[in-house]
Amino acid sequence: MAKRPGLGRGLDALLSSAGKKQEGEEAERDLKQVPIEQIRRGKYQPRIHIRPEALQELADSIRAQGLVQPVVLRPVDDGYELIAGERRWRAAQMAGLHEIPAVIRDIPDQAAAAMALIENIQREDLNAMEEAQAIHRLIEEFGLTHQQAAEAVGRSRTAVSNLLRLLDLEEAVKAMVDEGQLEMGHARALLALKGEQQVEAARQVVKKALSVRQTEALVKRLQAGADKPGKKPAAARNPDVLRLEEDLSERIGAPVRIDYDRRGKGRLVIEYNSLDELDGILERIR
Known part of the structure; x- marks a missing residue:
């Protein structure tokens, strides 16, 4: 690009x-x-x-x-x-x-x-x-x-792109970051959620004083629907895959998710918020 x-x-x-x-x-x-x-x-x-x-x-x-x-x-x-x-x-x-x-x-x-x-x-x-x-x-x-x-x-x-992504947070969550109740790592994890779900998750993080890792786990449970009444908790994901996702995310400066089936076939999903950010991701991959 x-x-x-x-x-x-x-x-x-x-x-x-x-x-x-x-x-x-x-x-x-x-x-x-x-x-x-x-x-x-x-x-x-x-x-x-x-x-x-x-x-x-x-x-x-x-x-x-x-x-x-x-x-x-x-x-x-x-x-x-x-x-x-x-x-x-x-x-x-x-x-x-x-x-x-x-x-x-x-x-x-x-x-x-x-x-x-x-x-x-x-x-x-x-x-x-x-x-x-x-x-x-x-x-x-x-x-x-x-x-x-x-x-x-x-x-x-990468640091600039990650900081700018904070502007996509809900206003109530922005205020929590601004007041020092949430750290950068918490905010980055919460970006995967939208609307009131993001705000409620942020309140849980502050109330329970969750670490960044605990916040990431909470977000994944919410995304999988594990915290919704009447639904069974999602199966625990392979810790090696989780570590690989985290390593890839750090390397390219964007959220990464690896989805796969029992045969090992799957897909690699990279999230971005603008064409400029995508341009930066492609530069780092090349």
Whole structure:
């Protein structure tokens, strides 16, 4: 499947041109101390949740040592808009600072969006749902393929594709992932279910504190109808086949199922959610 040419160049050009524009404006690029009250949250910031305890730890560090890494701002009519460094900005306020070091960049909306999204995605403390939403936004706003988005944020294509699949979850299940009640592994297993069945399964996972393996087993029982009244439990599947399914899924970055009969004849089923994802699977198989 052929790729559309030139799809990530707009992002590269945008960021490089923003940098070049600053080369002749040394005063704009110099580090400055900016009053906190003049800074407002950036409209392109993808971060939603910041753990209070992590923010407090950072505030304590800033109170003791000062803010070592500057934030990145751009000028707006009534002050400055935050492009990168929201955690530092919030923690500095908690620490009682009145001004913070900042790099000022006069850049257009699209470049500001790209910088904010990439800076936040590359942070390790984004939860899976926040990261999926931010990568999706980056893809939509700049017309990137999964591969180009992966390169932009320092992730593998498989990791990006798996994250984006979380956006197919039911809203109630997305909220559980967003709030930290479910981990990435749980969410990936639950994607095999749809609608209310997915939501009910997710609630069971949270209530019973199931592991990822236990969640996968629950999903398979539900798919086989074992948990429905009046139906006999499905026969246990060969553990060697289950391990092979898991290994293949990890290798190609997509759910795999092996169906077979007593004679050993069967089929290999690979699930995908978009042609772009299928393209990536085919590339890894070749």
